Amino acid sequence: xxxxxxxxxxxxxxxxxxxxxxxxxxxxxxxxxxxxxxxxxxxxxxxxxxxxxxxxxxxxxxxxxxxxxxxxxxxxxxxxxxxxxxxxxxxxxxxxxxxxxxxxxxxxxxxxxxxxxxxxxxxxxxxxxxxxxxxxxxxxxxxxxxxxxxxxxxxxxxxxxxxxxxxxxxxxxxxxxxxxxxxxxxxxxxxxxxxxxxxxxxxxxxxxxxxxxxxxxxxxxxxxxxxxxxxxxxxxxxxxxxxxxxxxxxxxxxxxxxxxxxx
Amino acid sequence: xxxxxxxxxxxxxxxxxxxxxxxxxxxxxxxxxxxxxxxxxxxxxxxxxxxxxxxxxxxxxxxxxxxxxxxxxxxxxxxxxxxxxxxxxxxxxxxxxxxxxxxxxxxxxxxxxxxxxxxxxxxxxxxxxxxxxxxxxxxxxxxxxxxxxxxxxxxxxxxxxxxxxxxxxxxxxxxxxxxxxxxxxxxxxxxxxxxxxxxxxxxxxxxxxxxxxxxxxxxxxxxxxxxxxxxxxxxxxxxxxxxxxxxxxxxxxxxxxxxxxxxxxxxxxxxxxxxxxxxxxxxxxxxxxxxxxxxxxxxxxxxxxxxxxxxxxxxxxxxxxxxxxxxxxxxxxxxxxxxxxxxxxxxxxxxxxxxxxxxxxxxxxx
Amino acid sequence: xxxxxxxxxxxxxxxxxxxxxxxxxxxxxxxxxxxxxxxxxxxxxxxxxxxxxxxxxxxxxxxxxxxxxxxxxxxxxxxxxxxxxxxxxxxxxxxxxxxxxxxxxxxxxxxxxxxxxxxxxxxxxxxxxxxxxxxxxxxxxxxxxxxxxxxxxxxxxxxxxxxxxxxxxxxxxxxxxxxxxxxxxxxxxxxxxxxxxxxxxxxxxxxxxxxxxxxxxxxxxxxxxxxxxxxxxxxxxxxxxxxxxxxxxxxxxxxxxxxxxxxxxxxxxxxxxxxxxxxxxxxxxxxxxxxxxxxxxxxxxxxxxxxxxxxxxxxxxxxxxxxxxxxx
Numbered sequence: 001x002x003x004x005x006x007x008x009x010x011x012x013x014x015x016x017x018x019x020x021x022x023x024x025x026x027x028x029x030x031x032x033x034x035x036x037x038x039x040x041x042x043x044x045x046x047x048x049x050x051x052x053x054x055x056x057x058x059x060x061x062x063x064x065x066x067x068x069x070x071x072x073x074x075x076x077x078x079x080x081x082x083x084x085x086x087x088x089x090x091x092x093x094x095x096x097x098x099x100x101x102x103x104x105x106x107x108x109x110x111x112x113x114x115x116x117x118x119x120x121x122x123x124x125x126x127x128x129x130x131x132x133x134x135x136x137x138x139x140x141x142x143x144x145x146x147x148x149x150x151x152x153x154x155x156x157x158x159x160x161x162x163x164x165x166x167x168x169x170x171x172x173x174x175x176x177x178x179x180x181x182x183x184x185x186x187x188x189x190x191x192x193x194x195x196x197x198x199x200x201x202x203x204x205x206x207x208x209x210x211x212x213x214x215x216x217x218x219x220x221x222x223x224x225x226x227x228x229x230x231x232x233x234x235x236x237x238x239x240x241x242x243x244x245x246x247x248x249x250x251x252x253x254x255x256x257x258x259x260x261x262x263x
Numbered sequence: 264x265x266x267x268x269x270x271x272x273x274x275x276x277x278x279x280x281x282x283x284x285x286x287x288x289x290x291x292x293x294x295x296x297x298x299x300x301x302x303x304x305x306x307x308x309x310x311x312x313x314x315x316x317x318x319x320x321x322x323x324x325x326x327x328x329x330x331x332x333x334x335x336x337x338x339x340x341x342x343x344x345x346x347x348x349x350x351x352x353x354x355x356x357x358x359x360x361x362x363x364x365x366x367x368x369x370x371x372x373x374x375x376x377x378x379x380x381x382x383x384x385x386x387x388x389x390x391x392x393x394x395x396x397x398x399x400x401x402x403x404x405x406x407x408x409x410x411x412x413x414x415x416x417x418x419x420x421x422x423x424x425x426x427x428x429x430x431x432x433x434x435x436x437x438x439x440x441x442x443x444x445x446x447x448x449x450x451x452x453x454x455x456x457x458x459x460x461x462x463x464x465x466x467x468x469x470x471x472x473x474x475x476x477x478x479x480x481x482x483x484x485x486x487x488x489x490x491x492x493x494x495x496x497x498x499x500x501x502x503x504x505x506x507x508x509x510x511x512x513x514x515x516x517x518x519x520x521x522x523x524x525x526x527x528x529x530x531x532x533x534x535x536x537x538x539x540x541x542x543x544x545x546x547x548x549x550x551x552x553x554x555x556x557x558x559x560x561x562x563x564x565x566x567x568x569x570x571x572x573x574x575x576x577x578x579x580x581x582x583x584x585x586x587x588x589x590x591x592x593x594x595x596x597x598x599x600x601x602x603x604x605x606x607x608x609x610x611x612x613x614x615x616x617x618x619x620x621x622x623x624x625x626x627x628x629x
Numbered sequence: 630x631x632x633x634x635x636x637x638x639x640x641x642x643x644x645x646x647x648x649x650x651x652x653x654x655x656x657x658x659x660x661x662x663x664x665x666x667x668x669x670x671x672x673x674x675x676x677x678x679x680x681x682x683x684x685x686x687x688x689x690x691x692x693x694x695x696x697x698x699x700x701x702x703x704x705x706x707x708x709x710x711x712x713x714x715x716x717x718x719x720x721x722x723x724x725x726x727x728x729x730x731x732x733x734x735x736x737x738x739x740x741x742x743x744x745x746x747x748x749x750x751x752x753x754x755x756x757x758x759x760x761x762x763x764x765x766x767x768x769x770x771x772x773x774x775x776x777x778x779x780x781x782x783x784x785x786x787x788x789x790x791x792x793x794x795x796x797x798x799x800x801x802x803x804x805x806x807x808x809x810x811x812x813x814x815x816x817x818x819x820x821x822x823x824x825x826x827x828x829x830x831x832x833x834x835x836x837x838x839x840x841x842x843x844x845x846x847x848x849x850x851x852x853x854x855x856x857x858x859x860x861x862x863x864x865x866x867x868x869x870x871x872x873x874x875x876x877x878x879x880x881x882x883x884x885x886x887x888x889x890x891x892x893x894x895x896x897x898x899x900x901x902x903x904x905x906x907x908x909x910x911x912x913x914x915x916x917x918x919x920x921x922x923x924x925x926x927x928x929x930x931x932x933x934x935x936x937x938x939x940x941x942x943x944x945x946x947x948x949x950x951x952x953x954x955x956x957x
Contacts, residue, residue, distance in 0.1 A: 052492060054488070054491075054492070073491070073496075074488075074491040074492050075491050075492075075494050075495055075496045075497070078491075078492060078493060078494030079494050083492075083493075084492055086489065086492075090486050090488060090489035090492075091486075091489070092481065092482055092485040092486060092489065092490075093485065093486075093618075094485060094615050094618035094619045095481060095482075095485065095615060099478060099481070102478055103478050103479065103481075103482045103490070103493055103495075104493050104494075105475075106475060106478065106479055106482075106493060106494055106495050107493065107494025107495070108494075109475055110475075111474060111475045111476070112476065113471070113476060113503065113507065115474070116470050116471050116474030116475070116476055116477070117467050117470050117471065119470060123474070126475070127474075127475070130475070150618065152618075166493065167493075169493075170493060170494050327729075331729070333729050333732060333733075335736075383938065383942045384938065384941065384942065386942075387941055387945070388728075389728045389729060389732075390663070390664045390728055390729075390732055391664075391867075391941055391945075393664075393729075393732055394664065394860070394863060394937070395934075395937060395938055395941060397860065398860065398864075398933070398934030398937055398938065399934070401857075401860075401930065401931075401934060402931050402934055402935075405927075405928060405930055405931050406931075408927070409924075409925070409927050409928060412925070413901070413921045413922065413923065533856070537736060537740065540733075540736070544733055585748060589744050589747060589748060592740055592743075592744045593740075593741055593744050593745070595737070595740055596736075596737045596738065596739070596740030596741035596744065597737065597741060598737070599733055599734065599736060599737030599740070600718065600719060600734045600737035600738060600741070603723065603726075603730050603731075603733050603734045603737070604718075604722055604723070604734065607726065607730055619727065
């Protein structure tokens with residue numbers, strides 16, 4: 001019996017006359033690592049933005065963990081349990097690494113103005129828990145010794161990890177990563193792959209946009225391929241790898257029988 | 264050890280030294296009005312006004328400094344607080360409620376106005392919000408000026424006079440009293456009252472800044488889209504900043520009305536909003552101590568000008584060519600420009616704001 | 630009906646002035662997406678300079694129209710210099726800074742300009758010399774002066790000229806290119822700094838003309854006249870769709886009419902005697918022919934801001950504009 005965490009049905013989004021997404025349907029099973037690939041401009045990030053409430057879909061339905069998330073604002077989506085990272089890293093660049101992760105705890109904590117002003121017992125305990133959890137998460141992604149650095153001072157690869165830690169702080173069921181390996185060297189990519197697998201093992205489902213086909217093929221159980229906003233293939237990596245339309249989309253023409261080039 | 268901002272770290276380094284320092288400052292603050300009274304009671308009044316402005320600046324700092332929203336109509340909340348006090352404690356309606364009761368009412372009503380203004384407008388981008396708040400300030404003033412007919416609520420441009428002075432536990436604040444043979448004048452009593460309120464305000468500010476709410480403000484100021492994606496309801500959290508800032512304004516307004524015992528719409532013009540904003544900007548947006556310093560500095564500068572510019576001009580030209588008031592405004596204007604160009608994080612910048620406002624790594628507007 | 634027509638004509642005149650000032654906001658916004666907060670002060674400087682020249686020449690024996698033209702043509706270059714200086718001092722160094730920064734410097738510059746003007750021209754109301762003889766025409770019971778007619782026509786001409794400039798000249802093409810994408814425009818050989826400076830200067834020149842219009846219409850100039858006028862014109866620009874040249878025109882005229890009609894009718898609209906069943910206690914006074922209005926024409930200044938808030942909340946792109954409400 002499969003347990004489907006996210007079901008998208010017929011998603012469409014237009015910008016002016018351009019169909020950024022056109023009738024995309026797929027489902028992600030709980031505890032999966034699900035890959036989303038496609039050439040530049042295929043609509044991958046648009047799909048992320050629909051999913052996380054930044055855009056509203058023109059058509060289609062999204063069911064998440066048994067409830068609809070259509071038309072929810074980004075903060076409500078996050079509350080429901082979808083956390084994301086951004087293709088062009090969007091950290092709170094001038095705050096400390098620790099603070100970035102602590103902000104991620106916002107949605108799961110509740111101290112208000114009253115608690116803050118009167119430093120109630122409950123608030124103090126909560127603050128301590130927030131900070132402890134933030135440290136744990138930094139340790140989890142391997143940034144424990146960076147806690148007090150300023151986010152923007154981190155090297156690129158560490159900023160990506162910090163974004164993941166911040167997203168994990170919101171206790172997501174689904175972690176959506178938008179090109180987390182961009183700009184990383186192969187060692188860093190390998191470590192990232194391990195991290196993603198560990199996140200899945202710890203119970204979080206992962207949706208991954210990635211250009212590095214090798215990475216995607218290596219860790220994803222299922223892959224969805226988009227091209228010009230249309231879904232051209234969906235399935236296990238082996239099938240997707242041999243799909244004619246996928247090869248055409250990536251190489252322009254049918255030449256070889258498999259994708260060799262990582263874009 | 265909970266997370267604390269760098270400014271408190273300095274104090275933590277040596278607890279003994281810190282306490283000695285705090286004690287010294289406390290003694291100095293307690294002794295200050297006596298010293299000022301030696302020069303003239305007028306200076307005690309100026310000090311009171313400086314504290315009042317510091318209160319206002321702290322309130323505006325929540326909006327501008329913490330949440331990063333430019334509010335150009337902040338003085339409207341000050342006006343609301345002042346009129347609340349004036350209407351509930353003056354012969355105008357024949358009401359004479361006690362000070363400690365009106366102050367929270369004023370804060371609440373101002374807070375309500377803050378929500379009223381914020382709710383429809385907080386989705387706007389920063390510069391639009393600034394203009395809308397400016398418009399709101401003007402609207403409030405137009406109403407204060409005209410709500411004398413058909414029912415006389417505000418008494419129009421004449422303002423409301425003979426407002427009750429503060430009286431707590433039988434101590435009247437507008438008369439001279441004696442403590443151990445020490446004569447304490449009205450303005451001096453107000454000084455201590457204001458000082459206590461200021462300290463409470465500073466504590467509230469610090470606690471807010473280092474809280475879950477304070478972090479959420481920082482987050483939306485840094486990157487609103489990322490903040491929303493992290494589950495922060497930005498509209499609600501901005502509204503909270505507006506409401507908090509407005510309450511500070513309301514409380515300051517109530518005290519202002521009680522001290523002055525007379526208010527009119529003239530006291531709540533755009534220039535006052537800009538003056539408070541200058542204090543926040545000059546002191547350093549987001550830095551609590553900087554903002555207080557900015558308020559004190561900008562409150563005393565005009566007075567010092569008044570006592571220096573005129574005599575200097577008289578000595579040089581035999582008459583006053585430029586009024587001190589004009590010089591004051593010119594200085595304000597130039598200070599705003601110069602600070603933003605050369606020291607965008609203020610004279611006493613907060614660490615975070617300094618990084619944000621550093622021109623070199625500023626991001627292009629989205 | 631006569632009141633209606635009269636208020637409509639007055640509103641159109643006022644609106645024409647707003648429109649010309651709004652063009653300054655809209656052009657600058659169109660090219661660098663910043664609100665030139667100090668634009669109102671530029672208009673004030675224009676009125677002041679024109680006032681000085683016209684007063685000096687009032688008894689020179691020159692034909693009145695020539696005097697006004699000379700006054701205007703002196704005001705224009707002065708304002709252009711002021712506009713250029715604003716851009717150089719307050720905006721250019723902060724072009725990549727957070728949005729709040731240039732807004733704050735602009736506020737600083739407007740305080741400085743106001744007080745410099747006060748030092749030069751005093752803090753009093755200055756009576757604009759009425760050298761052009763006012764002729765009043767009667768149209769269906771409402772009166773219109775020649776000055777009003779000239780203001781509206783001039784507004785239309787300036788508007789047409791600006792449209793021609795933006796759409797039909799090389800300069801206009803570079804300006805639009807810069808507005809679209811400064812970086813690419815720069816790569817294509819457009820001198821972005823120059824285009825932006827020219828935009829400020831043209832906006833300021835329009836401001837100067839608007840200053841003369843206001844001065845001649847109301848017969849008064851004052852060092853603080855620019856603040857409120859500028860704000861209302863900004864509201865007009867937003868109403869029409871900021872960044873959009875015809876939008877400034879439509880927004881300006883519409884706002885002028887809304888203000889005039891609002892001021893003319895708000896007394897009747899909020900007359901408690903019109904709803905006697907609500908306020909029975911007032912019946913006697915109402916019966917005596919008294920009007921008890923909640924709000925009167927002294928609330929005129931509120932309308933512009935209400936319109937601004939309404940537009941920004943309901944249709945932030947304005948009537949003719951494209952999207953302005955960016956997410957960040």
